Amino acid sequence: MKDRYLDFVNSPFGTSIARSLGLPRPEVLRRHRADRAEFGGMAAIGAGPSPARFDDLLAVLSAIGMTSVAHESAAGWLPVAARHGAMSGRFEPRVRESLASERVEALIFDATGIAHGSELHALYAFFHDALRSLAKSGRIVVLGRASAACASVAAATAQHALEGMVRSLGKEARNGITSNLLRVADDASFESALRFFLSPRSAYVSGQVVTIDSPSSAPQDWARPLAGKRALVTGAARGIGASIATVLAERGAIVTGLDIEAARDALDQTMLAIEDASPSGGAHAALVADITAPEAPADIAAALTASGGVDIVVHNAGITRDKTIARMTGEMWDSVIDINLLAQERIDGVLLEQNTLRDDGRIVAISSIGGIAGNRGQTNYATSKAGVIGRVHAMAPLLRARGITINAVAPGFIETQMTARMPFGVREAGRRLNSMGQGGLPVDVAETVAWLASPGSAGITGNVVRVCGQSLIGA
Amino acid sequence: MKDRYLDFVNSPFGTSIARSLGLPRPEVLRRHRADRAEFGGMAAIGAGPSPARFDDLLAVLSAIGMTSVAHESAAGWLPVAARHGAMSGRFEPRVRESLASERVEALIFDATGIAHGSELHALYAFFHDALRSLAKSGRIVVLGRASAACASVAAATAQHALEGMVRSLGKEARNGITSNLLRVADDASFESALRFFLSPRSAYVSGQVVTIDSPSSAPQDWARPLAGKRALVTGAARGIGASIATVLAERGAIVTGLDIEAARDALDQTMLAIEDASPSGGAHAALVADITAPEAPADIAAALTASGGVDIVVHNAGITRDKTIARMTGEMWDSVIDINLLAQERIDGVLLEQNTLRDDGRIVAISSIGGIAGNRGQTNYATSKAGVIGRVHAMAPLLRARGITINAVAPGFIETQMTARMPFGVREAGRRLNSMGQGGLPVDVAETVAWLASPGSAGITGNVVRVCGQSLIGA
Numbered sequence: 001m002k003d004r005y006l007d008f009v010n011s012p013f014g015t016s017i018a019r020s021l022g023l024p025r026p027e028v029l030r031r032h033r034a035d036r037a038e039f040g041g042m043a044a045i046g047a048g049p050s051p052a053r054f055d056d057l058l059a060v061l062s063a064i065g066m067t068s069v070a071h072e073s074a075a076g077w078l079p080v081a082a083r084h085g086a087m088s089g090r091f092e093p094r095v096r097e098s099l100a101s102e103r104v105e106a107l108i109f110d111a112t113g114i115a116h117g118s119e120l121h122a123l124y125a126f127f128h129d130a131l132r133s134l135a136k137s138g139r140i141v142v143l144g145r146a147s148a149a150c151a152s153v154a155a156a157t158a159q160h161a162l163e164g165m166v167r168s169l170g171k172e173a174r175n176g177i178t179s180n181l182l183r184v185a186d187d188a189s190f191e192s193a194l195r196f197f198l199s200p201r202s203a204y205v206s207g208q209v210v211t212i213d214s215p216s217s218a219p220q221d222w223a224r225p226l227a228g229k230r231a232l233v234t235g236a237a238r239g240i241g242a243s244i245a246t247v248l249a250e251r252g253a254i255v256t257g258l259d260i261e262a263a264r265d266a267l268d269q270t271m272l273a274i275e276d277a278s279p280s281g282g283a284h285a286a287l288v289a290d291i292t293a294p295e296a297p298a299d300i301a302a303a304l305t306a307s308g309g310v311d312i313v314v315h316n317a318g319i320t321r322d323k324t325i326a327r328m329t330g331e332m333w334d335s336v337i338d339i340n341l342l343a344q345e346r347i348d349g350v351l352l353e354q355n356t357l358r359d360d361g362r363i364v365a366i367s368s369i370g371g372i373a374g375n376r377g378q379t380n381y382a383t384s385k386a387g388v389i390g391r392v393h394a395m396a397p398l399l400r401a402r403g404i405t406i407n408a409v410a411p412g413f414i415e416t417q418m419t420a421r422m423p424f425g426v427r428e429a430g431r432r433l434n435s436m437g438q439g440g441l442p443v444d445v446a447e448t449v450a451w452l453a454s455p456g457s458a459g460i461t462g463n464v465v466r467v468c469g470q471s472l473i474g475a
Numbered sequence: 476m477k478d479r480y481l482d483f484v485n486s487p488f489g490t491s492i493a494r495s496l497g498l499p500r501p502e503v504l505r506r507h508r509a510d511r512a513e514f515g516g517m518a519a520i521g522a523g524p525s526p527a528r529f530d531d532l533l534a535v536l537s538a539i540g541m542t543s544v545a546h547e548s549a550a551g552w553l554p555v556a557a558r559h560g561a562m563s564g565r566f567e568p569r570v571r572e573s574l575a576s577e578r579v580e581a582l583i584f585d586a587t588g589i590a591h592g593s594e595l596h597a598l599y600a601f602f603h604d605a606l607r608s609l610a611k612s613g614r615i616v617v618l619g620r621a622s623a624a625c626a627s628v629a630a631a632t633a634q635h636a637l638e639g640m641v642r643s644l645g646k647e648a649r650n651g652i653t654s655n656l657l658r659v660a661d662d663a664s665f666e667s668a669l670r671f672f673l674s675p676r677s678a679y680v681s682g683q684v685v686t687i688d689s690p691s692s693a694p695q696d697w698a699r700p701l702a703g704k705r706a707l708v709t710g711a712a713r714g715i716g717a718s719i720a721t722v723l724a725e726r727g728a729i730v731t732g733l734d735i736e737a738a739r740d741a742l743d744q745t746m747l748a749i750e751d752a753s754p755s756g757g758a759h760a761a762l763v764a765d766i767t768a769p770e771a772p773a774d775i776a777a778a779l780t781a782s783g784g785v786d787i788v789v790h791n792a793g794i795t796r797d798k799t800i801a802r803m804t805g806e807m808w809d810s811v812i813d814i815n816l817l818a819q820e821r822i823d824g825v826l827l828e829q830n831t832l833r834d835d836g837r838i839v840a841i842s843s844i845g846g847i848a849g850n851r852g853q854t855n856y857a858t859s860k861a862g863v864i865g866r867v868h869a870m871a872p873l874l875r876a877r878g879i880t881i882n883a884v885a886p887g888f889i890e891t892q893m894t895a896r897m898p899f900g901v902r903e904a905g906r907r908l909n910s911m912g913q914g915g916l917p918v919d920v921a922e923t924v925a926w927l928a929s930p931g932s933a934g935i936t937g938n939v940v941r942v943c944g945q946s947l948i949g950a
Contacts, residue, residue, distance in 0.1 A: 117817050117862055124808040124855070127800045153869040154820060160865020161816065164857035167849025167950060172799050207849065207950060324647050325602045333599040341636065342592050345629060373949060374642025374682065380599070382639035387592055390635020394628040474848060474949025475642060475682060 003415065003431060006438050026437030027176035029203040030137035032447065038199050039064040041105035044091045044133065046126030047074035050113030052186070053143055054080045057110060060191050062086050063222075064198070069104070071130060073122045093129035103135035106198055109142045111162055112184065115155040123165050131173065140179035141197050142166050146213050149185045159183065163209055170207040170435050170470045178206035179470075185213045185459070192456030195222065201447035204440035207470035214400075216458030225454040227252030230310045232300070234291060234347075235317030237263035239416045240366070242270040243442035244314055247450045249274045249284060253312060256304065258287045283307070291317055291343040292335075297350035304356050311358055312453045313351060315344040315365040315388075320418070322377045333380045340384035345391065352399075360403040362453040365392055366445070367410040369468055373475045385410070389464055396462030405461035407452045412468025413439040436469035478890065478906060481913050501912030502651035504678040505612035507922065513674050514539040516580035519566045519608065521601030522549040525588030527661070528618055529555045532585060535666050537561050538697075539673070544579070546605060548597045568604035578610035581673055584617045586637055587659065590630040598640050606648065615654035616672050617641050621688050624660045634658065638684055645682040645910050645945045653681035654945075660688045660934070667931030670697065676926070679919035681910055682945035689875075691933030700929040702727030705785045707775070709766060709822075710792030712738035714891045715841070717745040718917035719789055722925045724749045724759060728787060731779065733762045758782070766792055766818040767810075772825035779831050786833055787928045788826060790819040790840040790863075795893070797852045808855045815859035820866065827874075835878040837928040840867055841920070842885040844943055848950045860885070864939055871937030880936035882927045887943025888914040911944035 008014040009025045018025045032038060043066050045057070051074065058080055061068055069091040070077035081088035094102065107130050109123060123142070134140070142162055150156035162181050170179035180197050184190045190212055196202050219225035231248045235241035236257030245257045255274060259267040264286075271286040278284065287303050289296050304310045318340045321332035344365055351357040370378050371385025392408040399406055413419060413430035419439065422430070431439045445467045451457060452465070483489040484500045493500045507513060518541050520532070526549065533555055536543055544566040545552035556563035569577065582605050584598060598617070609615070617637055625631035637656050645654035655672050659665045665687055671677050694700035706723045710716035711732030720732045730749060734742040739761075746761040753759065762778050764771050779785045793815045796807035819840055826832040845853050846860025867883040874881055888894060888905035894914065897905070906914045920942045926932060927940070 117812055117820065117859075120812060120858060120862075121805070121809060123858070124800070124803070124805065127854070128803060128805075128808075132801050147865075147868070150869070153866065153873065156869035157816070157820065157862050157866040160868065161858045161862030163865075163950075164846050164849055164859070164861030165854055167861075168845075168851065168854040168857040169800065169849075171849050171851040172854070325599070325644065326607050328599070328603060330596070330599065330603075333603075334596060337592055337595060341632070345592065345632065370643075371639050373947075374639055374644075374646050376643065376646040379602070379640055379643040379647070382643040383595060383598070383636045384592075384639070386639030386642075387595075387632050387636030390622075390638075391628065391632040393622070393635065394625070394631035398628065472848075473947050475638075 003438055024437055027136055029176045029436065030200045031203045031443065032200045039066055042067045042069060043106040043108050044069050044071055044104045044130050045074045045077050045108055045110070046071040046122065046130065047077070047110040048114040048119050048122040051076065051110035052112040053110050053184070056190065057108065057143070058084050058086055060194050064195060066106070071126050073126050074110070091130065094133055102133065104133050104138070105135055106139040106141065107131070107134055111142050111144045114158050115152065117154065117158045117161060120158055120161055120165070127169060131169070134173065134177055137176035137200070137203065139198050140166070140169055140173065140177065141194060142181045143190065144181055144183045146183045146185040146211050148213065166209070167207045167470070174435065176203070176436060178202060180206060181209045183209060183211045187215050188212045188459040189216050189456070191218060192216065192451065192454050193460065196451040201451070204436060204444035204469045205448060205465065205467050206435055208465055210460060210463055210465060212459040214459040216456055219455045224252035225456060226312070226450065229253045229312055230308060231255045231312035231314065231453065232258060232304060232310050233314045233316055234258045237267035237270055239418070240411065240414060240442040240445050241316040243446040244316055244449050245270060246274055247443065247446035248312065248453065249278055251450050254283050256285045256287050256307065258289055258300065258317070260290050261288055264288050291347065292338050297346045300347060301350045301354050301356045305354070309356055309358050310351065310361070312362045313348065313357060314449055315363070317343065318366060320378065320381050322381070324377050325379045328380065336380035337384050340381065341387040344388065357404065360455070360458065363404065363406040364449045364452050365406070365408050367408040367464065369410055369412045369466065369471060369473055372410060373473050392464065393462055400461065403458065405452070405458065407461060408464045409445060409448050409452070410464055410466045410468070411440065411445050412466060412471040412473070414445060415439045415441055433473065434469035434471040438469065440467055440469055478913055499912055502611055504651045504911065505675045506678045506918065507675045514541055517542045517544060518581040518583050519544050519546055519579045519605050520549045520552045520583055520585070521546040521597065521605065522552070522585040523589040523594050523597040526551065526585035527587040528585050528659070531665065532583065532618070533559050533561055535669050539670060541580070546601050548601050549585070566605065569608055577608065579608050579613070580610055581614040581616065582606070582609055586617050586619045589633050590627065592629065592633045592636060595633055595636055595640070602644060606644070609648065609652055612651035612675070612678065614673050615641070615644055615648065615652065616669060617656045618665065619656055619658045621658045621660040621686050623688065641684070642682045642945070649910065651678070651911060653677060655681060656684045658684060658686045662690050663687045663934040664691050666693060667691065667926065667929050668935065671926040676922035679911060679915035679944045680923060680940065680942050683940055685935060685938055685940060687934040689934040691931055694930045699727035700931060701787070701925065704728045704787055705783060706730045706787035706789065706928065707733060707779060707785050708789045708791055709733045712742035712745055714893070715886070715889060715917040715920050716791040718921040719791055719924050720745060721749055722918065722921035723787065723928065724753055726925050729758050731760045731762050731782065733764055733775065733792070735765050736763050739763050766822065767813050772821045775822060776825045776829050776831045780829070784831055784833050785826065785836070787837045788823065788832060789924055789928070790838070792818065793841060795853065795856050797856070799852050800854045803855065811855035812859050815856065816862040819863065832879065835930070835933065838879065838881040839924045839927050840881070840883050842883040842939065844885055844887045844941065844946060844948055847885060848948050867939065868937055875936065878933065880927070880933065882936060883939045884920060884923050884927070885939055885941045885943070886915065886920050887941060887946040887948070889920060890914045890916055908948065909944035909946040913944065915942055915944055
């Protein structure tokens with residue numbers, strides 16, 4: 001479904017109408033395009049006392065071709081840059097709104113050394129000086145310390161306080177700017193996450209806190225991090241699932257797209273389009289199966305084994321059967337729980353037991369904001385999607401020994417055929433009640449899945465990442 | 476500030492106007508009144524397979540004078556009731572909206588035995604049959620198992636799934652009905668929490684998940700559970716703090732109300748009113764101190780020691796200094812962080828170090844929805860209130876050895892002088908964007924604090940309880 005309002009207020013005529021009437025004018029988000037450089041421009045760097053990750057930060061910025069300027073709070077940045085042979089300079093706060101030409105693309109704050117609430121003042125100083133210099137669709141990333149790595153109650157307190165700052169900045173910034181917090185263990189690499197959150201690929205991901213608690217190695221090629229990996233995507237025929245399959249393939253994976261018999265034609269078309277777009281010709285496959293059938297997990301495992309096992313499992317298949325509980329039938333309850341939750345359990349059970357899912361594998365399960373906040377008319381759906389989150393929390397520690405990660409992605413309002421059928425009022429509320437002032441696209445969910453599926457994301461497990469444009473709705 | 480809309484649509488004339496225009500008509504919430512029995516009427520009981528807490532549940536219902544009827548999902552309830560000599564019967568689902576005379580006051584579901592997602596069907600069956608029978612301002616309480624007590628991934632998954640159900644029910648039920656989930660360890664008592672969530676005292680607390688993970692003993696007198704306890708309440712002169720001091724005193728505590736010099740008159744009046752209302756005459760005290768002064772923690776400790784130590788510390792003092800970050804001064808940042816967060820650290824530091832806060836003590840820190848979700852124009856406030864939550868998480872395990880609990884209470888939109896000064900649109904949005912369709916009252920926060928401060932709540936620590944009428948807003 002087209003967001004006509006977004007199109008209108010960003011047309012030349014609509015812009016002037018919106019201005020004169022004082023209407024909100026959501027930004028057209030900058031998303032990844034193959035014909036445009038993923039990264040570029042300048043990052044302004046701020047820091048609290050004793051920032052621990054300047055070297056790592058600088059290495060990532062150099063690798064992705066971003067230059068930097070150091071705010072006065074990050075006095076130690078310039079010597080580090082010089083040691084790395086990287087260009088850098090001093091950030092000069094502007095007195096008024098910055099000219100577009102003076103804008104920076106990212107504000108990055110190293111808060112890892114903050115060990116007391118009084119030291120949070122450095123965040124104030126940096127964002128006070130720098131927020132107005134941030135370009136449209138710019139990025140705010142705060143690097144904090146994982147709570148397990150905090151040496152004192154005061155440090156854990158201050159590190160958790162960062163959440164309030166990052167989420168408030170996301171709500172203030174507007175203009176397509178995202179604001180996210182990475183809480184990193186001392187021995188963990190944040191390159192995969194930092195690349196994602198600086199990239200246009202994270203256009204609709206804001207207000208999120210991601211914990212990275214163990215080391216990981218870099219993929220051989222950051223442009224195709226999934227090269228050599230085999231992926232299963234359930235519900236791949238259409239919408240978000242089709243987008244996930246497409247993006248995983250673009251990022252190098254060989255994808256098995258699964259859907260039910262009734263969606264066979266759409267699935268074939270999706271997989272054919274992926275095949276056509278694959279540089280190598282690929283060996284992508286369509287797999288027709290009813291994931292609720294008793295034999296499905298074994299059949300899926302057999303099909304994957306025949307093609308050499310699987311590294312990435314994306315549980316995307318899901319349905320809604322909305323009714324208030326008094327009007328809901330038992331069949332509506334059971335089918336939603338079974339497809340959205342129990343099928344994931346059964347499939348993972350077989351894939352793990354038979355080692356079809358290889359070591360260092362990735363499981364990404366699609367949850368929903370409804371699973372966090374609950375929703376009227378969706379007791380069945382919200383229960384199933386909350387269960388997905390519970391499963392991610394419970395399984396993550398058990399899978400560590402095999403290097404397998406499991407994370408949940410919780411979409412907010414995403415423009416699909418499903419949301420197009422919503423009543424106007426509900427749809428407009430969903431679109432506007434978030435910091436981006438618009439719905440997300442299936443590709444926004446898909447890019448988030450691809451990031452979590454990357455070899456570089458080995459340190460990220462047990463997380464729930466919302467793709468919701470920092471929706472107002474939560475719990 | 477009066478909520479004139481709420482008053483109007485619940486007046487005889489306004490009711491008919493609202494009906495004919497299809498306007499929302501938020502329920503006037505039933506709150507605790509000294510001249511009205513706290514509990515009464517009938518609870519309908521539902522259960523999943525192998526419910527573990529029927530005996531404990533029945534004991535609480537008997538103690539508070541509620542009768543029960545058992546839904547067919549709770550077949551084992553009637554024999555347990557018979558064994559306890561309690562009246563009970565079968566719950567008969569109504570085909571249509573129940574007559575008011577047939578309504579039940581509470582729906583209680585024992586989900587502790589649910590160990591697999593397929594068993595969640597029992598929740599559907601119970602609430603499908605029973606939700607329409609629930610009276611206005613009725614109560615939904617689901618008893619689950621704490622995640623640490625779940626024996627399998629499937630059990631942990633299903634137990635977490637309960638969150639989605641309870642929160643969706645809260646959004647569907649309306650009519651002043653609350654819906655909450657207690658996740659209880661096998662050896663933990665839930666009486667204190669169950670009493671609170673069944674009582675009118677929890678009128679504005681909905682959509683919450685409370686974990687109870689260790690045993691506790693009952694207070695000698697549930698009507699005055701704080702008898703013999705000494706409490707400190709900061710920011711006690713007005714608003715929420717005054718209400719906390721009042722409710723703690725009503726519940727039996729001897730209260731030291733603290734506020735700044737500028738609020739001395741209001742503080743004296745508040746403490747005088749409490750003194751007048753105290754059956755025993757009490758020994759309540761007003762303490763004037765600036766909690767940001769370096770000597771304050773020691774002075775406070777000395778004053779408390781002189782009156783025999785303290786059992787309950789309520790960190791309520793807080794300020795707002797709202798501006799977007801670019802317009803905020805450093806002083807606005809620092810003062811909010813210092814008063815709302817660092818003062819709590821300093822005071823607790825001294826009270827714990829000097830053992831002024833006795834073993835089995837209670838710390839309750841007031842946070843805010845802004846600390847969870849962030850807020851535009853409140854980077855300082857949201858950061859401080861997120862820090863409060865971080866501190867609660869970090870301190871809870873360290874205080875267990877001394878039997879001291881620490882929890883956060885996060886108010887949503889509460890009708891105070893502060894919210895009365897908000898612009899009309901912001902105020903109306905805050906009032907309506909929650910499942911109760913209205914703002915809360917200071918007493919709603921105070922009752923929640925008093926519950927957490929009770930000797931019966933020894934098993935509840937490290938929790939964040941929102942008092943927000945299940946606000947839509949979250950993270």
